[in-house]
Amino acid sequence: MDKKEISKILNEIATLLELNDENPFKIRAYQNAARALEASNISLGAETKIKDLEKIKGIGKKIASNIKTLIETDDLDIYQKLKQSTPEGLIDMLKIPSLGPKKIKYLYDNLDIESISELELACTENKLVNLPNFGQKTQENILKGINIVKKFTGKYLYSDFLDEAEEIFKSIKGCKYTVRASIAGSMRRKKEVIKDIDIVASTNAPRQLMDFFTKLKQAKKIIVKGDTKSSIMLQSGINVDIRTVNDEQFPYALHHFTGSKEHNTALRSLAKKNGIKINEYGLFKDGKIIGCNNEEELFNVFSMDYIPPELRENFGEIEAARNGRLPKLIEMEDIKGIFHIHTDYSDGNMSISQVCKKLIDMGMQYAGISDHSKTAAYANGVKDSEIDDYLKEMEEAESKFSGFKIFKGIESDILADGSLDYKNDILARFDFIIAAIHSSFNLSEEEMTNRMIKAIENKYTTIVAHPSGRILLARDPYKVNITRIINAAADNNVDLELNANPHRLDLDWRMLKYAKEKNVKIFINPDAHHLENLIDYRYGVYTARKGWLEKEDVINTMDSKQIADYLKKKKKEK
DNA sequence: GCCGTTTTCGGCCCGACTGTTTTCAGTCG
Numbered sequence: 001m002d003k004k005e006i007s008k009i010l011n012e013i014a015t016l017l018e019l020n021d022e023n024p025f026k027i028r029a030y031q032n033a034a035r036a037l038e039a040s041n042i043s044l045g046a047e048t049k050i051k052d053l054e055k056i057k058g059i060g061k062k063i064a065s066n067i068k069t070l071i072e073t074d075d076l077d078i079y080q081k082l083k084q085s086t087p088e089g090l091i092d093m094l095k096i097p098s099l100g101p102k103k104i105k106y107l108y109d110n111l112d113i114e115s116i117s118e119l120e121l122a123c124t125e126n127k128l129v130n131l132p133n134f135g136q137k138t139q140e141n142i143l144k145g146i147n148i149v150k151k152f153t154g155k156y157l158y159s160d161f162l163d164e165a166e167e168i169f170k171s172i173k174g175c176k177y178t179v180r181a182s183i184a185g186s187m188r189r190k191k192e193v194i195k196d197i198d199i200v201a202s203t204n205a206p207r208q209l210m211d212f213f214t215k216l217k218q219a220k221k222i223i224v225k226g227d228t229k230s231s232i233m234l235q236s237g238i239n240v241d242i243r244t245v246n247d248e249q250f251p252y253a254l255h256h257f258t259g260s261k262e263h264n265t266a267l268r269s270l271a272k273k274n275g276i277k278i279n280e281y282g283l284f285k286d287g288k289i290i291g292c293n294n295e296e297e298l299f300n301v302f303s304m305d306y307i308p309p310e311l312r313e314n315f316g317e318i319e320a321a322r323n324g325r326l327p328k329l330i331e332m333e334d335i336k337g338i339f340h341i342h343t344d345y346s347d348g349n350m351s352i353s354q355v356c357k358k359l360i361d362m363g364m365q366y367a368g369i370s371d372h373s374k375t376a377a378y379a380n381g382v383k384d385s386e387i388d389d390y391l392k393e394m395e396e397a398e399s400k401f402s403g404f405k406i407f408k409g410i411e412s413d414i415l416a417d418g419s420l421d422y423k424n425d426i427l428a429r430f431d432f433i434i435a436a437i438h439s440s441f442n443l444s445e446e447e448m449t450n451r452m453i454k455a456i457e458n459k460y461t462t463i464v465a466h467p468s469g470r471i472l473l474a475r476d477p478y479k480v481n482i483t484r485i486i487n488a489a490a491d492n493n494v495d496l497e498l499n500a501n502p503h504r505l506d507l508d509w510r511m512l513k514y515a516k517e518k519n520v521k522i523f524i525n526p527d528a529h530h531l532e533n534l535i536d537y538r539y540g541v542y543t544a545r546k547g548w549l550e551k552e553d554v555i556n557t558m559d560s561k562q563i564a565d566y567l568k569k570k571k572k573e574k
Numbered sequence: 575g576c577c578g579t580t581t582t583c584g585g586c587c588c589g590a591c592t593g594t595t596t597t598c599a600g601t602c603g
Binding site: 024025027028029033057058059098099102132134138141196198226228229257265269280 | 586587589601
């Protein structure tokens, strides 16, 4: 069982404990341990010792031994017992807004309700109204919540809501009652998947600002409305939350509502050790506020450098900020060229010349064209007999656009046995090879990992595309040991892709940090099939920032001369 | 269940809002 699976089970245990009304601190201990495990660099295997696990902050004797048992037996007694005593439907019920573990437990114990459909029936039969702490309104809200669960999963792609969030934010910022405002929450932290859109604003007229907010044309429904907090639902089902404070409080509120919760908790603990209380209204020492004009000053109170929002995930940023070791994160303008582009030679809908023209307009110096290979018949992959034409057209296009460089590549399928799908003499004709999995997804973890490592060891492989194969909110990653993939890439001088398609964002930022530590270089690639997808590299830059990447970690920050040398050298040395 | 420059016991982040109550429980972030 790998780190991710074990961390998932620890989180599940926490949820199950919650539904069993356990000690809240025990619940948090399991959540913290899950997080700590995932953030750590420990690689789990038969040789993993309980002692090594205990060294991780947040994992103690008990959970260390539980993890060890999970590694060895793929199973855990308390987990099974909890699962047996807790109907699966109760976990589903947690998705219903306004319904939490306490109420779910009460309904289960007293009305035998163990699924969303049973709960819906009970509501329509009016069975909840007379229970203690329930009532007419609660019953109605639960019914509404059930409808929301049915209609939406409650999670949304960051990229799908960026524009709408910006538009709403602009309205708020332009409102005459607003002093300062910012997008906050997971959107400000550039999380790949978000639950809602958060906005923080300072004002002298909270009530008027709330009226303005709840009357926005985008608001389909008002969820809550108060003087400091309101929430509306948009047509799409996503909620926009706003929090208002007075202007002196703005920096603290912005920090607080940017989160993450885990980052805030960690910072609060640190504050507490220094005798400082921290909440959304200020930093307080001996009851007196410590004045801060902005977030920079807030961090300075703790002798910390400014932590960019993307890093606020309690992944080591607090310690790094205290030691002056925060990374100088990559910026959009660092990207000098774009790789992993599909043209009308396979399933893209743009010609090579169109790509060049568009990239030149975008200020780029080079393109790495890489159409699908022959095995990808569904994508009209380039057949052996078409290779000559494909290469020739790239050369001709390059000569048309002086000063612009085309690197000739192909996205070669990794076959089930780990070999690439062209013979070596064909692979050798390209400047770079992107190796990718597009078939046989259902191998075991061992088989899949070995398959990918074999492709990494292939002397022609330059880059491994979308290493986990996940499609956000749609398809789980393949069963693959990503730590071993990163290690193999490090050992074989192969680069990894950060696929910037907003549905992928793969390699995941949590693993990018590990790749960086292993000195594995990253390509940020849009995997573009249309001209308008070329700009998608921006989502890759955001994700790279979340993964602590600096300019030097990303290959396509090089200018065209440097990258030409880099690819040539790589080809020769491998 | 975890943790410790006061501690191996006794803490563990904090506040807004709703709906239920008539001072509070539950949920959410």
